[in-house]
Amino acid sequence: MQTIRVETPSAKYGVVTGSVLVGSLGSRIERIAGKLPRRFFVLTSPEIWALWGEAFLSSFAEPPIALFLPSGEKHKTLASVERLARQMAAAGGDRGSLMIAFGGGIVGDVGGFLASIFMRGIPYVQVPTTFLAQVDSSVGGKTGVNLPEGKNLVGSFHHPLAVFADISVLGTLPDRELRAGLMESIKAGIIRDRSLVRFMEEHAAEVLGRDAKALEKVISASIRMKAGVVNLDERENGLRMILNLGHTVGHALEQVTGYKVLLHGEAVGWGMVAALFLARQRGLISRAQFERLESLIYLYGPLPALKLRKARVAAATGGDKKNVGGVRRFVLPVGVGDAGVVEDVTAAELEAAVGYVLGRAGEQYS
Amino acid sequence: MQTIRVETPSAKYGVVTGSVLVGSLGSRIERIAGKLPRRFFVLTSPEIWALWGEAFLSSFAEPPIALFLPSGEKHKTLASVERLARQMAAAGGDRGSLMIAFGGGIVGDVGGFLASIFMRGIPYVQVPTTFLAQVDSSVGGKTGVNLPEGKNLVGSFHHPLAVFADISVLGTLPDRELRAGLMESIKAGIIRDRSLVRFMEEHAAEVLGRDAKALEKVISASIRMKAGVVNLDERENGLRMILNLGHTVGHALEQVTGYKVLLHGEAVGWGMVAALFLARQRGLISRAQFERLESLIYLYGPLPALKLRKARVAAATGGDKKNVGGVRRFVLPVGVGDAGVVEDVTAAELEAAVGYVLGRAGEQYS
Numbered sequence: 001m002q003t004i005r006v007e008t009p010s011a012k013y014g015v016v017t018g019s020v021l022v023g024s025l026g027s028r029i030e031r032i033a034g035k036l037p038r039r040f041f042v043l044t045s046p047e048i049w050a051l052w053g054e055a056f057l058s059s060f061a062e063p064p065i066a067l068f069l070p071s072g073e074k075h076k077t078l079a080s081v082e083r084l085a086r087q088m089a090a091a092g093g094d095r096g097s098l099m100i101a102f103g104g105g106i107v108g109d110v111g112g113f114l115a116s117i118f119m120r121g122i123p124y125v126q127v128p129t130t131f132l133a134q135v136d137s138s139v140g141g142k143t144g145v146n147l148p149e150g151k152n153l154v155g156s157f158h159h160p161l162a163v164f165a166d167i168s169v170l171g172t173l174p175d176r177e178l179r180a181g182l183m184e185s186i187k188a189g190i191i192r193d194r195s196l197v198r199f200m201e202e203h204a205a206e207v208l209g210r211d212a213k214a215l216e217k218v219i220s221a222s223i224r225m226k227a228g229v230v231n232l233d234e235r236e237n238g239l240r241m242i243l244n245l246g247h248t249v250g251h252a253l254e255q256v257t258g259y260k261v262l263l264h265g266e267a268v269g270w271g272m273v274a275a276l277f278l279a280r281q282r283g284l285i286s287r288a289q290f291e292r293l294e295s296l297i298y299l300y301g302p303l304p305a306l307k308l309r310k311a312r313v314a315a316a317t318g319g320d321k322k323n324v325g326g327v328r329r330f331v332l333p334v335g336v337g338d339a340g341v342v343e344d345v346t347a348a349e350l351e352a353a354v355g356y357v358l359g360r361a362g363e364q365y366s
Numbered sequence: 367m368q369t370i371r372v373e374t375p376s377a378k379y380g381v382v383t384g385s386v387l388v389g390s391l392g393s394r395i396e397r398i399a400g401k402l403p404r405r406f407f408v409l410t411s412p413e414i415w416a417l418w419g420e421a422f423l424s425s426f427a428e429p430p431i432a433l434f435l436p437s438g439e440k441h442k443t444l445a446s447v448e449r450l451a452r453q454m455a456a457a458g459g460d461r462g463s464l465m466i467a468f469g470g471g472i473v474g475d476v477g478g479f480l481a482s483i484f485m486r487g488i489p490y491v492q493v494p495t496t497f498l499a500q501v502d503s504s505v506g507g508k509t510g511v512n513l514p515e516g517k518n519l520v521g522s523f524h525h526p527l528a529v530f531a532d533i534s535v536l537g538t539l540p541d542r543e544l545r546a547g548l549m550e551s552i553k554a555g556i557i558r559d560r561s562l563v564r565f566m567e568e569h570a571a572e573v574l575g576r577d578a579k580a581l582e583k584v585i586s587a588s589i590r591m592k593a594g595v596v597n598l599d600e601r602e603n604g605l606r607m608i609l610n611l612g613h614t615v616g617h618a619l620e621q622v623t624g625y626k627v628l629l630h631g632e633a634v635g636w637g638m639v640a641a642l643f644l645a646r647q648r649g650l651i652s653r654a655q656f657e658r659l660e661s662l663i664y665l666y667g668p669l670p671a672l673k674l675r676k677a678r679v680a681a682a683t684g685g686d687k688k689n690v691g692g693v694r695r696f697v698l699p700v701g702v703g704d705a706g707v708v709e710d711v712t713a714a715e716l717e718a719a720v721g722y723v724l725g726r727a728g729e730q731y732s
Contacts, residue, residue, distance in 0.1 A: 078448045082513070082520075089515035117483070117520045120510060144486060147448070149455035154448075154483045156522065 002220050006139065006227045008234035011159035015139055015227065017220050019212065021166035022052055022127065025100070026059035029125055032162050033098060036062070040098040041088060043067045043111040048103045048129050051172050056102060056127075064100060065091050069107055073259040076106050076145050078154065084110070085118050099124035101160075104177075105137040105264065109155070112143030116158030126163040130173055131181030131215075132265050134165035135188070135222035140230040140240075151251055151259075157235060165223070167215055175208075180265030182207065182300045183246075185218050187272060188225040190293055191242050194337035196221045197296065204299050242339045245331040246271030249354060252316035253306065262304055269303045270361060274353040279332040281349065289336055306361035313354045314347070368586050372505065372593045374600035377525035381505055381593060383586050385578065387532035388418055388493065391466070392425035395491055398528050399464060402428065406464040407454060409433045409477040414469045414495050417538050422468060422493075430466060431457050435473055439625040442472050442511050444520065450476070451484050461485045467526075470496035470543075471503040471630065475518070478509030482524035492529040496539055497547030497581075498631050500531035501554070501588035506596040506606075517617055517625075523601060531589070533581055541574075546631030548573065548666045549612075551584050553638060554591040556659055557608050560703035562587045563662065570665050608705045611697040612637030615720060618682035619672065628670055635669045636727060640719040645698040647715065655702055672727035679720045680713070 001018030013032075021028070030036060042056070042064040049056075049066065057063050067084050069075055088097070101111025101124060108126050115124035128138040144155020170178065182200075189196035199217060200207065206214035226243065233240040250271030254262055262270075273294060280290040297303070317328065330345045367384030379398075387394070396402060408422070408430040415422075415432065423429050433450050435441055454463070467477025467490060474492050481490035494504040510521020536544065548566075555562035565583060566573065572580035592609065599606040616637030620628055628636075639660060646656040663669070683694065696711045 078444050082444045085520050086513050086515055089513055089519050113483075117479075117510075117522055119519060120508065120521045120523055142486065144483075147452050147455055149452055153455050153485060154451050155486045156483055157486055 002216075004220065004223050004227050006159070007231050008141075008159070010157075010234060011141065013159060013162050015163040015165060015223050017134075017165045017167065017216060017223065019166065019168045021164045022169060023055045024059050025056065025125075025127065025164065026061065028164065029098075029100070029162070033123060033125070036060075037096045037098055039091060039093050039096075040064045040100070041067055041091075041093065042100045042102050043069060043084065043107055043114065044102040045069055045071050045104070045107055047071060048107075052102075052129070052169055069103070069110055071104075071106070073106065073146065076110055078145055078147075080110060081114050081117070081145060084114050088114075088118055093118065093122075095119045095122060097122050100127060101125070102127040102129065103133075104128065104130035105133040108133050108138050109143050109152070110145060112141075112158055112160065113145060113155050116143055116156040121158065123161050124158070126160040128163065128165055129169045131170055131178050131219070132184055133181075134170075135181060135219055136184040136226065138163045138165065139223055139226050141234070150255060165219060167212055167219065170210065170215065177263060177265075178210070179208070179300055179302075180263035180269070182218070183265040183269040183272070183297065185222040186293075186296055186300060187243075187245050187268060188222040190272070190333050190336065191245050191331070191339035192225045192229070192337060193221060196225070197293075197336055201296055201299070208300070241329070241341045242331050245333065245339055246275055248317050248330055249274040249313070249357065252313050252354075253308070255316045256308055256312050257306070261306070266303050269297050269301065270306070270357050272297055273360060274357045275330070275332055277353045277356045278330065278345065278349060279334070281352070282332070284332055284334045284340075285336075289333075293333070293336065303361065306358060308358060310351055310355050310358055313358070314351050317350065368582075370586065370589050370593050372525070373597050374507075374525070376523075376600060377507065379525060379528050381529040381531060381589050383500075383531045383533065383582060383589065385532065385534045387530045388535060389421045390425050391422065391491075391493065391530065392427065394530065395464075395466070395528070399489060399491070402426075403462045403464055405457060405459050405462075406430045406466070407433055407457075407459065408466045408468050409435060409450065409473055409480065410468040411435055411437050411470070411473055413437060414473075418468075418495070418535055431459075435469070435476055437470075437472070439472065439512065442476055444511055444513075446476060447480050447483070447511060450480050454480075454484055459484065459488075461488060463488050465490035466493060467491070468493045468495065469499075470494065471499040474499050474504050475509050475521070476511060478507075478524055478526065479511060479521050482509055482522040487524065489527050490524070492526040494529065494531055495535045497536055497544050497585070498550055499547075500536075501547065501585055502550040502592065504529045504531065505589055505592050507600070512625075516621060531585060533578055533585065536576065536581065543629060543631075544576070545574070545666055545668075546629035546635070548584070549631040549635040549638070549663070551588040552662055552666060553609075553611050553634060554588040556638070556699050556702065557611050557697070557705035558591045558595070558703060559587060562591070563659075563702055567662055567665070574666070607695070607707045608697050611699065611705055612641055614683050614696055615640040615679070615723065618679050619674070621682045622674055622678050623672070627672070632669050635663050635667065636672070636723050638663055639726060640723045641696070641698055643719045643722045644696065644711065644715060645700070647718070648698070650698055650700045651702075655699075659699070659702065669727065672724060674724060676717055676721050676724055679724070680717050683716065
């Protein structure tokens with residue numbers, strides 16, 4: 001068990017990684033939050049609750065009120081938030097209530113946002129159950145839901161009281177979700193941690209085989225990278241932007257495929273290939289570095305095949321949240337273990353990079 | 367013109383009161399926010415825009431993108447917020463955008479909430495156009511919308527960059543709204559400013575006659591009281607609770623009448639009568655003080671007649687946001703110019719107070 005600290009101007013909390021945490025949450029949360037309030041809630045998905053609900057409940061003297069969010073990006077909406085807030089109000093939730101978000105990234109994003117606006121804000125705890133949520137979305141305080149116009153266009157910064165990343169629950173995670181989540185760890189390595197890149201290259205079999213030690217190593221390194229960036233730039237005014245490596249083209253791919261074809265991590269995988277291509281064209285990485293990092297992404301694949309029109313994907317990058325005042329922002333790797341933000345990517349460069357990805361995504365896996 | 371400072375741990379800004387501010391907003395906002403961004407928005411109501419839109423636009427070199435919220439509490443919903451956020455996204459709004467909320471309390475609450483969650487938060491400016499919004503809702507950073515289960519059950523704390531309270535626009539405010547808004551000034555006097563109570567007693571004719579000097583005196587005193595309380599307790603952990611004088615029964619009355627019969631200030635007026643009755647019963651105010659303050663409320667009436675069942679109103683106080691862990695919180699005046707929070711109001715006391723109000727509301731005005 002390890003505890004990684006997040007310390008920003010607005011919040012200080014620990015991200016605990018380890019095994020068999022879900023069965024001891026009751027006392028762990030009371031140690032942090034004090035006596036549990038009269039009304040407290042757990043937001044979860046029906047699937048996670050069926051698998052882990054009993055273990056979850058075992059450590060609470062009084063059970064929390066369970067709220068459910070069906071799986072899938074299409075439920076990550078303001079309409080879901082309203083339905084859940086109404087359930088909380090009807091169940092007697094008040095300003096002293098506490099929320100536990102127990103599930104994947106969508107449950108975490110919706111639960112955190114719900115906690116941030118219910119009665120103008122109540123505390124919450126993240127208990128992420130997917131690899132992706134453990135290494136990425138549960139840390140850093142970003143919450144939100146989608147609009148038809150784009151992902152995460154409404155939301156808030158609302159840090160949890162604590163995050164408990166239990167490696168044991170990854171045992172029931174589908175293989176495809178594990179592989180998709182590992183794309184964010186590859187991202188962590190590319191932008192800030194060369195030794196993580198090397199570890200993932202050398203230990204792919206153990207990691208994909210869910211060896212507990214190998215998984216904990218990758219998870220804790222990824223969280224440490226993210227916490228380090230968030231500590232320096234809580235509100236994404238500068239450095240934190242680098243966490244978006246692969247996300248500009250990734251979001252565009254998710255959007256044009258209607259959030260139905262790609263898992264988020266898979267979209268980020270393809271998006272990172274686009275960023276690598278762009279960085280190679282600009283000479284920010286060598287040919288050898290390009291090949292090394294592209295191979296690493298495919299090593300943790302397969303990424304789904306795509307048949308899309310280049311221009312449509314390129315156009316879809318226009319609505320990206322990172323863009324301010326019409327400038328197209330792009331995170332690009334610089335060597336291995338570093339990255340920067342550029343604002344002068346031309347339409348031609350973008351189309352070439354998208355074209356490269358779509359070529360790979362057609363040829364390799366279709 | 368006066369500027370009253372709000373200074374909390376999370377924000378510092380000025381509340382400017384004066385005449386003819388709406389026609390000079392462009393330069394005033396640029397002085398505070400810097401050069402206006404490429405996409406900025408004004409949220410307003412069709413009625414306000416018809417009356418004041420031209421004056422508003424006159425000081426902007428590039429006009430803001432206008433968004434409209436129809437009048438009425440029934441539009442203060444998450445569905446409205448979603449519709450407006452989608453319009454902003456479709457119009458190219460981004461993290462660098464700015465929002466101006468130009469209207470009454472509902473426009474301010476919805477506009478502030480929208481600004482707090484669009485792209486996880488953009489800055490906004492309040493330009494309140496009703497007396498109520500000028501003295502109360504535009505100051506202090508509370509934003510939010512209603513759920514069917516109750517008022518303002520979802521929202522956030524998000525301070526504006528500045529507030530411009532233009533007394534000139536009150537010239538077009540319907541008389542009933544002015545009177546309702548003045549209830550919040552009476553509240554300000556009762557809980558924290560004896561001299562305001564006296565001024566409102568002695569100058570009712572000038573205030574209700576919209577004498578500019580008298581109005582500015584009442585408005586600036588009310589804002590100064592509120593800013594002082596917010597500065598000491600931004601997040602309503604203690605002192606700020608006293609601003610809710612009259613709001614427990616007031617909210618219940620609004621709820622059981624479906625938000626259709628009473629303006630918010632009118633509901634607060636009746637709610638203050640309930641609080642005065644309770645305080646008199648407990649000996650917190652003398653009979654003379656009770657009569658003096660009740661008379662002041664009626665002096666700025668009339669408050670609408672009500673025919674309601676006592677038990678229903680009493681029951682509706684149970685969902686109040688001020689309640690935590692099942693305790694019924696109540697703000698009660700202590701003499702004239704002071705107030706405190708009590709948590710031990712019995713069901714019998716509450717019913718008696720509601721009964722008194724319903725007696726007055728039937729006998730006096732029906």
